[in-house]
Amino acid sequence: MNRHQRIVLAEPRGFCAGVRRAIGIVERALDLHGAPVYVRKEIVHNHHIVEELRKRGAVFVDSEDEVPEGAVCVFSAHGVSPAVRAGATARNLEVIDATCPLVSKVHQEAVRYARDGHVILLVGHAEHEEVEGVRGEAPERTIVVESTEDVERLDLPADTPVAYLTQTTLSFDETAVVVEALHRRFTDIAGPNGDDICYASQNRQNAVKSLARANDLVLVVGSRNSSNSIRMVEVAREHGCAAHLVPDATHLDPGWLESVSSIGVSAGASAPEVLVRGLVERLAALGYTDVQVDDGAAEDVVFAMPARLADPVTGRIPRTPLADEAR
Numbered sequence: 001m002n003r004h005q006r007i008v009l010a011e012p013r014g015f016c017a018g019v020r021r022a023i024g025i026v027e028r029a030l031d032l033h034g035a036p037v038y039v040r041k042e043i044v045h046n047h048h049i050v051e052e053l054r055k056r057g058a059v060f061v062d063s064e065d066e067v068p069e070g071a072v073c074v075f076s077a078h079g080v081s082p083a084v085r086a087g088a089t090a091r092n093l094e095v096i097d098a099t100c101p102l103v104s105k106v107h108q109e110a111v112r113y114a115r116d117g118h119v120i121l122l123v124g125h126a127e128h129e130e131v132e133g134v135r136g137e138a139p140e141r142t143i144v145v146e147s148t149e150d151v152e153r154l155d156l157p158a159d160t161p162v163a164y165l166t167q168t169t170l171s172f173d174e175t176a177v178v179v180e181a182l183h184r185r186f187t188d189i190a191g192p193n194g195d196d197i198c199y200a201s202q203n204r205q206n207a208v209k210s211l212a213r214a215n216d217l218v219l220v221v222g223s224r225n226s227s228n229s230i231r232m233v234e235v236a237r238e239h240g241c242a243a244h245l246v247p248d249a250t251h252l253d254p255g256w257l258e259s260v261s262s263i264g265v266s267a268g269a270s271a272p273e274v275l276v277r278g279l280v281e282r283l284a285a286l287g288y289t290d291v292q293v294d295d296g297a298a299e300d301v302v303f304a305m306p307a308r309l310a311d312p313v314t315g316r317i318p319r320t321p322l323a324d325e326a327r
């Protein structure tokens with residue numbers, strides 16, 4: 001065994017404030033209302049979390065149309081369009097909104113730009129739920145662009161009043177390139193002074209860059225449909241390091257570890273720490289027993305929970321096991 005085999009854990013990693021809040025909302029809704037509590041789409045993009053909540057009585061549906069009239073329905077952290085809200089109202093659903101406040105901010109920007117007569121250029125992945133929701137604020141005025149090629153293909157005069165918005169979980173280096181292309185292409189352009197990429201995505205990407213510089217391999221714990229986790233893998237590769245997405249320890253391929261003495265490990269914003277621990281244990285069994293931490297930005301962001309989820313007796317919102325899992 002190589003005596004220098006080590007693991008370097010990224011800090012920060014794993015749950016962001018929006019994910020903790022969203023998971024906590026489903027847990028509190030189950031505590032207060034009992035099962036079933038319906039959740040439109042995956043509350044956050046993590047298979048383990050969805051399964052744990054399903055075991056407790058959450059029922060995940062693709063559409064508000066599948067929820068029985070009058071039932072409790074939680075909207076996921078990724079946000080929903082006004083059409084979805086209207087559909088829920090028409091079914092008399094008791095909605096609890098777990099949209100991340102940073103996603104809600106992008107919705108508000110879309111509403112404002114549409115009202116001011118801008119064409120909205122939404123930088124993001126067309127099929128992602130967050131993008132679907134934001135586009136739904138002004139579908140007739142919004143165009144989704146993913147790349148500089150998409151920008152070049154836009155069939156709009158250069159002096160069209162445009163405003164750009166960006167999905168919160170993109171790679172900020174790639175996004176900067178697309179935003180620069182928009183500035184070259186249009187003369188009358190408004191935007192959020194940079195991008196809308198959230199603090200958690202930025203911090204996790206920065207931490208992964210640091211891992212990529214100092215290790216032979218980077219492993220990112222996250223589900224295959226987790227946008228921010230996928231971006232973290234891409235960022236590591238762009239910085240010259242082999243990298244893989246690992247939904248959980250069972251997906252580790254020992255073949256990746258050939259000639260690897262130092263492994264950087266991080267986790268996407270929706271991945272619970274229990275999955276990181278599982279991966280670290282599996283790596284330890286393979287000889288990577290020296291565990292270090294690469295300290296990055298300190299995070300102390302907390303988003304308030306909806307007051308209606310407070311305990312009726314104490315008036316406080318108790319901690320919940322999945323959302324508040326400790327390191």
Ligand code: SF4
Nearest residue numbers: 016018019100168198
């Ligand atoms: Fe909110 Fe960012 Fe977390 Fe998404 S990744 S839930 S935008 S804090």
